Amino acid sequence: MSDAGTPMIELRGVSKSFGAKHVLRGVDLAVARGESLVVIGGSGTGKSVTLKCILGLIPHDSGQILLEGQPLTPERRARMLERFGMLFQGGALFDSLSVWENVAFRLLRGPARRPRAEARALAVDKLRRVGLGPDVADLYPAELSGGMQKRVGLARAIAADPQIIFFDEPTTGLDPIMAGVINDLIRELVTEMGATAITITHDMTSVRAIADTVAMLHEGRIRWRGPVSRLDDSGDPYVDQFIHGRAEGPIEAVR
Template identity: 65%
Template sequence: MTNHTPKIRLRDVRKAFGRKVVLDGIDLDVAKGESVVVIGGSGTGKSVMLKSVLGLLTPDGGAIEVDGESAIDVSNDVRARINRKFGMLFQGAALFDSLPVWENVTFKILAEKKATRSQARDIAVEKLAQVGLEADVASLYPAELSGGMQKRVGLARAIAADPEIIFFDEPTTGLDPIMADVINNLIVKITRETGASALSITHDMASVRKIADRVAMLYQGKIIWAGPVSEIDNSGNPYVDQFIHGRAEGPIIMTAKA
């Protein structure tokens, strides 16, 4: 890999479910150490794009590369090796209710037998400290945590194995504006401290403005605009302008679903 090889590279990625085309030729790069946020309304294909990169879905066409290596139609061993580079903060934190916090944080490490239980607990306490949680939180269960604390634990789990790339799926969903800003600040802090690349999907513009280096907008299966977050207010794209200001009137037509 050269310094110019993107950590993640998508070219002409296509995915349809029956007659419904969801991704219609996606081109996107995430450079080393860069935070890219993909915006777009509900149902525009953001999650399908993310799942395709993660290997949870197989695109119908196009190329997805991680560090210059194809991530499509690869062996299980290659897929596992690629996935070891990844960390993930899920939309709803997605913690295991039956496990204490420390086991949630180090679930992947324990599953891969990368540490003893004692070592894993120490790792969990260290990662919890990085997201602003005290050591005694390690012994609690998810049901004993507030929504904001659960998100922090989810973030600690995302960085537990020191990933090169972190994915953020709607990281501020369900949080009040103040806690959302706390989580956004933590995301910026963590990515800078670890040097990890980040690929996020969200429709929360406060989050976009805080965590993104570069923004791409997905609409009708295509990236219709991409650029530095500093240019988003002057994109010259009417679809982007309508979306970032949350206007009902404009070229984006929202259809009501039963």
């Protein structure tokens, strides 16, 4: 049993290369229990690779990944996966399944398996929590707008009441109004559930709406980490250039 001061997730010197390409070069990052951390950085800086290493989708080359202070062995990762939810960048809904079956996907199989009627009732309740009525439950993803699909993805992410939630570019492809709705929903749900959240995004509006803490990943290392309230006066020229979208600065734009 870990004490309250032990990070929920911690990376110590995590490195990952693909052939001669060094993507992560010794990432040190800790996420406290109940903290909402947003990782920012340019394309190709290793944000998605970091998430994939935590999830075990790809193996890291060196360093340690810890869950509640203990090394994340395959057995412990399997237990972690039972406690986590994820909102994928493109929604990743199953076209052949109805909306409620998408939301209840993990409730219909695996360790969290529930009777079908109970799983449907739980799915309808999660849809309600993201602002969708029961009339949506029997529709299929193709019948929904992009914003509604994102809400369904969010309902699926919280279906099993996870302790850890990952958000991969949660507002990609949405108009500014719907993006604001999704940001508000994420903030509300994470706070309500007391979940530990890690979000990766380029959207600075999302960063300010979702984050307790922000970490900038640059050239495979954490360049800066601090509370979202310090983002505008971080004192770091890389952070300053990135959050204001300036072409000129220490970050070289790929032309």
